Amino acid sequence: MAKRKSMLAATGNKTGHAFILLFLFVAAVITLFPIYMAVLNSLKSDGEMLNRVLSFPTSITFGNYADAYHKIDFLRSFWNTIVVTLIGVTGIILFASMAGYKMSRTPGRLSRFLFSLFVLSSLIPFHSILITLVKIAKELKVQGTTYGLGFIYIGLGVALAIFLYHGFVKSIPRDLDEAAVMDGCGEFRLYAAIILPLLMPITATVAILNALWMWNDFLLPLLMLTKSQYYTLLISTNMLFGEYNNDWSAILSSLVLTMLPILLVYLLLQKYILSGIAEGAIKG
Amino acid sequence: MSVLRKNKQTVILLAFVLPALLFYAVFTIAPAFGGVWYSLTNWNGLNPTYDMVGFANYTEALTNDPYFIKSVWFTFKYVLYMVVLQNVIALLLAVFVESRRKSKVLFRTIFFMPNMLSLIIGGFMWMFIFTKVLPIIAEKTGLLILDQSWIGDPAFSFYSIVILSLWGGVGYQMVIYIAALQGVPASLREAAAIDGASSLQTFRYVTLPMIYPAVTIGIFLTLSSSFKVFDAVYSLTGGGPGRSTQVIALNIVEEAFKFNQRYGYASAKAIILFVIVLILTVIQLWIMKRREVEA
Numbered sequence: 001m002a003k004r005k006s007m008l009a010a011t012g013n014k015t016g017h018a019f020i021l022l023f024l025f026v027a028a029v030i031t032l033f034p035i036y037m038a039v040l041n042s043l044k045s046d047g048e049m050l051n052r053v054l055s056f057p058t059s060i061t062f063g064n065y066a067d068a069y070h071k072i073d074f075l076r077s078f079w080n081t082i083v084v085t086l087i088g089v090t091g092i093i094l095f096a097s098m099a100g101y102k103m104s105r106t107p108g109r110l111s112r113f114l115f116s117l118f119v120l121s122s123l124i125p126f127h128s129i130l131i132t133l134v135k136i137a138k139e140l141k142v143q144g145t146t147y148g149l150g151f152i153y154i155g156l157g158v159a160l161a162i163f164l165y166h167g168f169v170k171s172i173p174r175d176l177d178e179a180a181v182m183d184g185c186g187e188f189r190l191y192a193a194i195i196l197p198l199l200m201p202i203t204a205t206v207a208i209l210n211a212l213w214m215w216n217d218f219l220l221p222l223l224m225l226t227k228s229q230y231y232t233l234l235i236s237t238n239m240l241f242g243e244y245n246n247d248w249s250a251i252l253s254s255l256v257l258t259m260l261p262i263l264l265v266y267l268l269l270q271k272y273i274l275s276g277i278a279e280g281a282i283k284g
Numbered sequence: 285m286s287v288l289r290k291n292k293q294t295v296i297l298l299a300f301v302l303p304a305l306l307f308y309a310v311f312t313i314a315p316a317f318g319g320v321w322y323s324l325t326n327w328n329g330l331n332p333t334y335d336m337v338g339f340a341n342y343t344e345a346l347t348n349d350p351y352f353i354k355s356v357w358f359t360f361k362y363v364l365y366m367v368v369l370q371n372v373i374a375l376l377l378a379v380f381v382e383s384r385r386k387s388k389v390l391f392r393t394i395f396f397m398p399n400m401l402s403l404i405i406g407g408f409m410w411m412f413i414f415t416k417v418l419p420i421i422a423e424k425t426g427l428l429i430l431d432q433s434w435i436g437d438p439a440f441s442f443y444s445i446v447i448l449s450l451w452g453g454v455g456y457q458m459v460i461y462i463a464a465l466q467g468v469p470a471s472l473r474e475a476a477a478i479d480g481a482s483s484l485q486t487f488r489y490v491t492l493p494m495i496y497p498a499v500t501i502g503i504f505l506t507l508s509s510s511f512k513v514f515d516a517v518y519s520l521t522g523g524g525p526g527r528s529t530q531v532i533a534l535n536i537v538e539e540a541f542k543f544n545q546r547y548g549y550a551s552a553k554a555i556i557l558f559v560i561v562l563i564l565t566v567i568q569l570w571i572m573k574r575r576e577v578e579a
Contacts, residue, residue, distance in 0.1 A: 016483065020380045024387075027377060028394045031451065034409040035397075037417055053420045095304035102300035106293060114301055121312050123565075125512050127533045128558040131540050131551050132318030133311060140310070155311025158304045187296050216402035218515050223541065234404050238519075241408055248412060255405055266400045270393050273400075277456065278463035282501060 035259070042252040049249060068253035071244070072236035073228070078261070080146045081232040084221070085214045087150025092157045092210050093203055099158075100165025101195055105177065115166060118159040126156070126220075134223055146232075149224050153214050161206045164283055168202040169195075208276035215262060233258045323552035329545035341552030351527050352553060355535040356560075358442075359511060362531065365446050366453075366510040371502050373450065374457030379487065381458070382465050392462065396455035403452045407519025410448045411435065414520075438528035441521045445529060449516045453509075457502050464498030465491065500572040507568055511561045532557050 041049045042064050044057040068074075103115045133152070134143070142148030172195065180190045196203075221232050231239065237254050244250050266273060323341055327334035345352050381391045398406060414434035422431035434444045468491055476486040492499075514533040517523060523530035523538070530538075536557065540550035 020383060023376070024380050024384070024391050028391060031394055031398060031455075034406070034413050034451070037413060038409050041412070050416075053417050054424070091307070095307065099301040099304040102297050106297045108294075110294060111297055114297075114305070117313075118304075118308065121308075121316065123562055124312075124316055125508075125554075125558055125561055127512060127514070127536055128554040129312065129315035129319055130537070131547050131554060132315035132322060134541075135547070136310065136315055136318070151307065152311050155307035155309075158308050159312065162304060191300070212400070216400075218402055218404045218518075219537065234402055237408070238404060248416065251408060252412065255408055258405055259401055262400050263397070266397065267393075270396075274392065274396060274459055277396075277399075278459050281456070281460045281505065282463065282498070 038252045038255050038259075042249065042256050044249075046249050064249040064253040065257065068240070068250050068257055071240050071250055072233070072254045072257070073231070074233075074236075074257055076229070077231050077233045077236040080225075080230055081215060081234075083146040084150045084153070084232060085211050087147055088153030088157065088214045089207055089210045091150065091154035092161045093206055095154065096158050096161035096206065097165050097196060097199055097203065098191060100162040101169050101191060101199070103162070104166045104169035105174070115162075118162045121159050122163070130219070130223075137224060143224050144226055144230065146225070146230050149221060152220070152224070153210075153217075157210050157213070161210070164202055164206055164280070165199065167283060168199060172198050202279075204272060205276040205279045208273055209280045212273075319551045319554055322548050323555050325548040326546075327548040329540075329547055334548065337548070341549045342556070344549065345553050345556060351530065352532075352535050354527070355530045355532050358529065359513070359531045361442070362446065362449075362513060363507065363510045366449060366513075367503055367506045369446070369450055370453055370457055370506045370510075371499070374454050374502065375461050375499075377454065377458045378461035378465055379491075382462060392458075395458055398452045399455040401452070403448065403515035404519045406452045407448055407516055410444070410451070411520060414444055435521055436525055438525060441525070441529050445513075445516055445520055448520055449510070449513065452516065453506070457506065460498055460502055460505075461495065464495040468494045496572075496575070500569070503572065504565060504568060508561055508565050511557070511564070532560075 037053070040057070041053060043060045043062070044052075045061055045063075048058065099114075099118075103111045137143040137148065137152060142151055176194060176198075177190060180194055185194070216234070218234050218238070221235050222238070225231055225235055228236075228239070237258050240254050241251055322334075324336055324338060325334045326337045326341075377391075377395055381388055381395070384391060418430045418432075418434065422428055432440045434440050472490055472494070473486050476490045477483075481489070512533055513531050514537070517529060517531050517534055521529045523534045532553070536550050536553045539553065540547055
């Protein structure tokens with residue numbers, strides 16, 4: 001009897017495993033399918049794409065890519081996206097680590113007040129401040145340029161980063177600060193030379209979360225960047241889509257071009273990215 | 285502590301906080317207060333002057349703006365679908381992926397991949413699938429159910445938007461659930477198995493209660509993010525056909541920047557969105573935290 005039960009459990013286990021594998025396999029196919037279709041059809045000529053969507057290209061053409069490369073002004077758009085992300089991420093890391101560290105270390109009402117001021121905004125949806133933000137950006141003349149957009153991201157993203165740094169600093173022993181001060185280390189040098197390197201793990205999380213957000217953000221650049229010379233990759237692609245609505249060859253190749261850098265980064269750094277995401281979500 | 289030292293400490297604190305505070309004040313706090321202020325005015329983008337109109341914008345939005353009210357209900361429906369489907373699928377994927385030994389990393393990498401991409405990119409790719417690929421598949425396989433007007437028919441475009449959003453969002457929730465599952469000690473599950481619990485029972489009575497806090501986070505994140513949905517709708521249907529798939533965020537943006545430039549009125553709608561999200565997330569956290577304590 002006992003033997004029969006365990007055999008039953010074993011076969012149950014086997015079908016269970018097979019079911020799980022099947023489920024995962026189907027889910028993986030669905031996940032990859034749009035990307036696969038985009039790549040596959042971007043390599044076909046127009047006529048072939050419309051007639052034989054699912055099959056392999058009879059002859060691989062890169063002509064669509066040359067076309068898309070020019071239409072979205074790839075290098076410039078790519079560079080613009082890098083500038084925006086770099087300014088935003090660097091600013092957030094620098095300012096948020098300074099503020100988070102010092103507020104975490106300083107007791108008192110002022111410090112607590114400042115911290116809660118930063119934390120409070122996390123509840124406000126972005127669309128609720130968007131309209132006035134555009135007006136302020138216009139008045140301060142930061143609207144319309146990549147570096148201006150980078151500055152705005154600092155203002156929007158600094159609060160969450162401060163929250164993460166504030167929590168992390170608590171795990172660094174205070175003795176370290178005190179020893180450094182005893183040795184005659186100045187306040188800013190203490191932060192830059194001793195604290196900042198120790199914050200590295202949480203800095204990685206902050207960098208990943210913010211870079212991903214800025215690289216993929218759409219609405220804000222759409223409203224802020226009005227001149228084509230400042231377009232980011234997404235805005236260029238969106239404009240292409242609007243202009244050549246039915247030219248799927250150009251659209252698909254530009255989508256692949258736009259995806260390529262970020263997917264490469266993902267495959268190289270996926271371990272760090274996934275742990276950064278999990279940490280950011282759970283602490284945030 | 286001497287007064288002098290305390291003053292010095294305050295100065296240092298302010299010096300360290302000031303750069304962050306400056307950017308934050310200009311680009312987050314000022315627009316937040318500005319939004320509340322302008323929501324009480326009839327300011328539009330064209331006139332330099334404006335008047336206070338009290339709560340007129342709010343009453344108009346809630347009683348006399350069928351498109352806005354429709355977009356609110358449409359968003360509610362979308363949020364409901366997303367909160368349930370996204371978390372159920374993500375939890376399933378997380379449990380299944382974690383049960384694999386060798387292929388764990390591979391599957392995790394694949395399922396998270398769409399989260400690396402903007403839903404604008406994802407939306408254009410899915411548009412290609414919905415309009416060019418599915419009709420062909422339907423023709424070849426005879427699965428006529430696939431041959432629908434996925435973008436053009438409001439009955440189906442809702443589901444296209446949900447499919448796109450799930451595709452782009454499930455991986456993120458899955459990563460959260462995987463992290464939580466890894467925190468459940470294997471010894472607990474083994475003990476349950478020895479006591480004769482089936483794997484389903486073990487999951488229901490051992491694993492699930494242990495990862496309950498992650499479920500709270502997961503639902504909170506989907507709730508607050510899907511109320512703000514914009515990219516998925518913008519890229520796939522643009523709110524159409526007509527305005528049948530318009531969500532709140534799209535309605536606000538079009539009100540302000542596309543049609544009428546009624547900034548004051550759009551600000552009032554933006555505040556309404558804020559209040560809805562606030563109330564719902566607070567209720568959700570309150571209910572689930574209470575259950576967490578009981579569990």
